[in-house]
Amino acid sequence: MEAKISKKIYDKNGVEAGSIELPAKVFAAKWRSDLVHQVVEGMRSNKRAGTADTKDRGEVRGGGRKPWKQKGTGRARHGSSRSPIWVGGGVTHGPLAEKNYKRKISKKMRAQALFSVLSRKLKDNEIIFVDSLALTDIKTKQA
Incomplete structure (x- = not known):
């Protein structure tokens, strides 16, 4: 009993x-x-939800043309205006979409x-x- x-x-x-x-x-x-x-x-x-997402430099729109010529301007050399060091550029090590945060909790534990x-x-x-x-x-x- x-x-x-x-x-x-x-x-x-x-x-x-x-x-x-x-x-x-x-x-x-x-x-x-x-x-x-x-x-x-x-x-x-x-x-x-696990849906946080950022765009890296390859996913950001634009930036295909070289911003200015390599030599003769006196400015630093750059190849794209969507580099992570530029405003409007991609994010370097940001979150990727659809990360799974699910954890199994057994019935006995619960x-x-x-x-x-x-x-x-x-x-x-x-x-x-x-x-x-x-x-x-x-x-x-x-x-």
């Missing part, structure tokens, strides 16, 4: 209305900050992290059990 944890249930007025039996497997799990961190970072990483967080919240009294959330009228005063 599985161990149970007993917690109080309250009604909408804050008066104790009974108790509830909770499974210890879910609400008495050991705190695993490493696992919670891995799962949260994995979830955040999976939301990333479940253990959830159990760990629920256990921690219950231990810190941040979870309150309410018998019913039904309201007669939808008004803030009754909430």
